[in-house]
Amino acid sequence: MKFCTSCGSELREGVKFCPSCGKPIQAESQPQSPVNQPVTPPSPPVYQAPQPAYEEPVYGTAKHTNLIQRVINIITKPKEEWRVIASEKPDTTKLLVGYALILAAIPAIASFIKFGVIGVTYWGYTSRSIAGGIQYGLVQLLSALIGVYILAWIIDLLAPSFDSKKDFGRSLQLAVYSTTPQWLAGILLILGTSMSILVLVIGLYAIYLLAVGMPVIKETPKEKVVGYVVVTIIAMIVLTFVVALIIGAIVGLFFGAKMMGM
Template sequence: MDLVQRAKNITLTPKTEWPVIAEENTATIDLFKNYVAPLAAIPAVAMFIGMCIIGISVPLLGTIRVSIISGLVNLVMTFASALISVFLASLIINALAPQFGTEKNPAQALKVAVYSFTPLFLAAILFIFPEAGMLSLLAGCYSVYLLYLGLPVLMKTPVDKAPAYTAVSIICVILLAIVFSRVVHAITGDAFTPSIHSSTPEVNGALGELEKMSKKMEAANKKMEAAKKSGDPQAEMKAATDALGAALGAGSEAEVVDKDKLKALLPEAIGNLKRNSLEGEKSAMGEFKIAKAEAHYADENNHQIRITITDTAGSKMFGAMFAWGAIEQEKETDHGYEKMGKVNGRPTHERFQKDGPSGEYSLLIAGRFIVETRGDNVDMASIKTASAAVGYDKLEAMKNEGLKK
């Protein structure tokens, strides 16, 4: 199956392509590895670039962007959500089949879900320009039309029942998506709080870890097949979630350190700034795990600094994405400056806004720890001093903790 040709055919000539698809006998893992995963990377990468690199232009406020850390978390969760959404849609389509004069057929239900999503994935490239993202709604409408055309061909649904089958399936998928989005929000918390910054450089490439993810998914395929044979929908959902977690954890070299160890690195005071909050958390989905500690500092003059330490367990995905934001470049305007490069061999990202003033300084340590320091009403020297207060050497000493043997 040629991904480009299939995507082109199902989008431009669906009436002739659906019969071809109906006769194919493609394994679940092959569908996800060779078709869904590459397309699912489009919205993930596009949103990262749009949210963190290009940003949203707001009158009087300038360009609003999320931080690199928030963008990385969003990238991973968007990719995972896309894969899970396709799988859940197939379960819904198959479960609803008897209500519309159709026999259940998990394999065909998966195919009709996978290929109906194609226009949505392709149009997601628009997320590079956040203001144009709403145009992807048109692609969503076309995906509904593809589903309507595909049900009678793949699921053998009576033509007169196809409109109702399509409508009910879409409603159920939307409702389930709302529930799933709340689960994602519970994991990511308030990670997507935007901040105002100047522009960052254009980045290139795609997800270099897709091949490793595919291998992880292939290894987890046996569990998924066994769960399907059991006929238990909950077992199927758990197997799918575990498989996706394993895929997202591909390339991870260690277990994350205990969040309390990260919290211990955040001092009670930095100069005249006193710590007024300290939090730690660990999030996991299968093998994909991150640990995080965060502290907020302030004084009576409203000078504020927030430090976040994130352990990515050596995830190659996170390391590569951070490197995208750390290409060597300097830019300066009347309102501030931005620098990206390396300091003592560590990828760094520094930006400062004179109005306020405000800024942030982020760096990757030992290929797994990301230290992000944000400041308001303080200068960059204070922000860097606060960042160094966590003790980079202490993080370096933890680089082998939890190392998988």
């Protein structure tokens, strides 16, 4: 019930003026109901997989072995080192440029010193020539690099015949690292033929490294390792001889033309 604020008369619902005093009646403001705001539900939490503290390398847990350590290990403990090599990803550039080229430079430099600086004695006469030393050095270097590549190619080509894994990268690893003793023995070229027996023994040790590495690198069955090695070495000797003749002829023609031009 409402009453006029001026005269106190009772007012009916909906009147705009007081019937007694005529005072306009102001409509009471009705409280507005709150507008219901749409409530957005909270977003569900995004699941994040826990991140490992480290990432496992694709090829095992092998660390990058420097050249000197690799040379020492492959010579002194080949069985353990082949397993380390097997856990590494083959890299043709690193194998040829970062390892083979450096070690193949040993016999090349030794040849230059022998023929270009020390000289070779025949019948009491010593012959030495800087040009000849460079020529022999180049032949040694090119023969070593091309030879190890051919060895890898032969190993990979023969792999299926001996139930072995056909993978040129692995074959190159086997060829490069097993040739390490022969490259190191290249320093003996300075002494000439007097060390030929020692060079032969070192060559046999290189064959041993090849045989030890085949079951690990090429997954060759043990009963087929000997046959695999023998056939590989025979093919390698024949092809290396042919390649050495070709390289020697090419380098000889080059230096011969240079000397005639002089």
